Amino acid sequence: MFGRRRREESPAVADEVEEVEQVQARESGPWDSGEPCSERERVDLGGMRLPVDPGFEVQLNLAGDHIVGAVIMVGESALQVHAFAAPKRSGIWDEVRDELAEGVKGAGGTAEEREGPFGVELAAQVPADGVAQPVRYIGVDGPRWFLRAVISGRAALDAEAAATLEGVIRDIVVVRGDEPMAPKEAIELRLPPEARQAMEQHAAGGDVPDLNPFKRGPEIAELR
Template identity: 70%
Template sequence: MFRRRRAARERQAEPAPVEEAAPEPMRDSGPWDADEPHPDRDRVDLGGLRLPVIEGFEIQVNVAGDQIVGAVVLGGDSALQVHAFAAPKSSGIWDEVRAELAEGVRAVNGTVSEREGPFGVELAGEVPVEGQGRQPVRYLGVDGPRWFLRAVISGKAAADPAAGEALEGLIRDIVVVRGDEPMAPKEPIRLQLPAEARQAVEQHAARQKTPDLNPFQRGPEITETR
């Protein structure tokens, strides 16, 4: 009897098992952080950005000096520019960046106002374009974990909601690769050409050092915007 009572007391003293918290469900859409679960699909790897490949759209790169600082997706009469930046761990920067963008648009005699969009508050307005009059434009921002993604939609998709849905869907499937290195807020996340494109550039540069045996042969082409 004594032994049975002591065993009962020992069982009562044992701590209750701790229930493990259920993992958080995966979000329905991005932009995605490279370290979180996200759909596996065909994307162009630009290092700090991975852009989904969509039929009918062409991907170009923005170049500043010798650095790739952003990407442009062209489709029909519409364009989408995307840039990725470092951001503080504790807070986002879209509120601050949005105010700077609005000030810049008004400085060039453009018009812009805030409105609610699919990614939260965005800017919509018109900007003067040399030789083309005024062009509709939308500025979208997404604050991620230690990164910020800025997207600019221009052309038909900026004024036509139906045309804008395709580019909005593309933004939702972008993957941002922040990396672990220390970066100042608003510092551009480093981008690079895909491996195949870099190899083509290197081969083309090597051929330039040898005699041109066929002057009518075209070298590899990489589309970029400046």
């Protein structure tokens, strides 16, 4: 009886082992919070730990009162990142990529697939104020999450400028959490504790400097 039960459960066990092996085989990020990753300074945004370096300006994307994404500005370039829930055993980048391409073309722009450092990505020209803006859409399927990155500005065309932002993507840590979430549901972010404390003190009338470097960031062809 014990032996029969083991044989009946073995396919599920094998799937779990295979899934663990796939996660362990990843050689670079973005990382899941349950994986070992490189040590570097990161801003803790709850659902995402965002690498920061001197010269970075970090802004936040808001949906109503909720923080759903972040933007890193470096010189003449910008990186916008959003994390979403995804099915346990399948990625969604192929589907999201088709939706993004359709949306860009529907808005009068162009989009074509090409191979990039994170796999297949979209190289697009997105209309903005009557001018075509070069944009790179990058997607990474993780364990139960999906990270979408949008590179714009100089880094969309300049490989040297892009290398800095690609390095940021590789060092992002996604904190999916255990709560049930629908596929494509945004993983909500929050201000780090020190920024929240500074804002609360400021709201209470305390004499503190403006320590909050975050503000609403620009939406770069926000298509889903």
